[in-house]
Amino acid sequence: MPSLPPLLSGFAPIWVLTAVGYLVGRSGLLGPQADMVLNRFVFHVAMPAALFVMIARTPLDRFANASMLAFAAGTAVAAGLGLLAAHRLFDRALPERAIGGMAAGYVNSANLGIPVAMQVLGDASFVAPVVLFQILLVTPAVLTVLDSGRAGRRALLTLPLRNPVLLAVAIGAAVSAVTTATGWHLPDEVERSCQLLGGAGVPTALVALGMSLHHRPAAAGPARLAEVGVAVAVKTLIQPLAAFAVGAFLLHLPPHQLLTVVLFSALPTAQNVFTYAREYGRGTALARDSVLWSTLVSMATLSAVSWALGPA
Template identity: 75%
Template sequence: MPDLHPLLSAFAPIWALTAVGYVVARAGLLGPQAELVLTRFVFHVAMPAALFLMISRTPLGSFANPSMLAFAAGTTVATALGLLAGRLLFRRKRGELAIGAMASGYVNSANLGIPVTMQVIGDASFVGPVVLFQILVVTPAVLTVLDSGAAGRRALLTLPLRNPVLIATALGAVASATGLRLPAELHHSADLLGAAGVPTALVALGMSLHNRPAAEGRSLRAEVGLTVAVKTLVQPLVALIMAGPVLHLPTHQLLTVVLFSALPTAQNVYTYAREYGQGTDLARDTVLWSTLVSMGTLSAIAWTLRPA
């Protein structure tokens, strides 16, 4: 069985920064609006910088391969189940349905994907195609739904011109396709801004734990439990079936696809939920509980599928 310590080391920064956010909120160091301000900083400033650099440095054709087909199948099934559960079982509204679907299938590819796969298989190259797929396909679809339902005051046709995440995505894709690069000084500045996104988002997530309602309804707990089960169990299982019996991928690729599919829900989902005020409790709790549960499921996958 693989050593659990390396996996714990990969998760430790997430828990530490979330705990910092909780302590900061509990002590009232940054005031009552701090969580909202930090989340908006991530959405409007840090995240666009990080996405632009990441996409501009990744070949756009890298996700056109059989491994990505298996990963996309798991993502599609998981998001569809999250959407159906939110609509049929929990009667969620349109924007909340988008967040629930995203929470069910949007993996924490960079923060955890890189350290986990490096520890288990010694290769994190699959993170590029996964990031491209989630940013270029999943994120625009979710943000379009969220933005189109924002109090009916925004024109859907102008969404790409107003949403900083989509603007950065489009510019990054153009830079990748044309080979354009920022001057060194601008590149370094964008890199610094982008690096602030993940820790700030985790601190904001921790602050939200202190600001959460005193009691959660049974319906929310059931929805979170179902969403976490879909994310950590169903999504990697579908990827396993596609990668193994259907596509017959080599053992190394099969393990890589299943590991990435089993990663927990990304904190980006909470950032989007907080920015649009849709499904915030569901996103927050799914990020936290899927991260905790995935420590066990990722270890089990590595033990079961890793070659002797």
């Protein structure tokens, strides 16, 4: 039986697991609240375990380089435009603006970035600094905005203790710093347990995403379609173009580094955005539709980046 083209094969698990979630939701097999329960499992259990072990075993200086500067610039431009569009064009409240910015600038770096990078670049080492950048800088900023709307400003000081994602990030960063300074490593039993638990996060998040499609309105209004269209356009076109401009004209990156930066910037919106939106009940439809449509559109844009910037 013929296999899928290599680049498209990286997208196959996303669509398959999302379709499984849709069928499970449509059948009612797990009950009417199952997508919420699965999403809370991802947010409170699986994702913190995965983030903790990933950060704990990665030196924190991995994202301090010129390539990451270009990627961060593209992210800042895209997220800023997403925030601005949510505010000026669609008159959203601050938490929805945060989700709009994240939908426009937060890339699917792990489960899709790895197979795409291996196919186009032959090397997935840039995944680690991208993940660190998004987890250590972007995610805390967005979750702080979302949590402030839920708990009030006075509770922000205790946010890292109440938010399992930020708590995992903080502990993982502390362990990474200790490892760098002393050479001490996590016990194998702890690391393997966290890896096993964290491995459930991505597939469960995709199943929950698919289940949410069963409950979506039959037809979205023009404003919702326009809002999703803007987020997807910024994510799949503006972000890689901004990263290319900074990398090529300001930082003068070598061709392979430039391809790496632009390729990762062109990745679609991560399903984590939907997980955060669903957990806080803000901008859920925008996050869900942005993940789906940007993943579809990015199949074309990633191929275009590979063709335009790849070796002849």
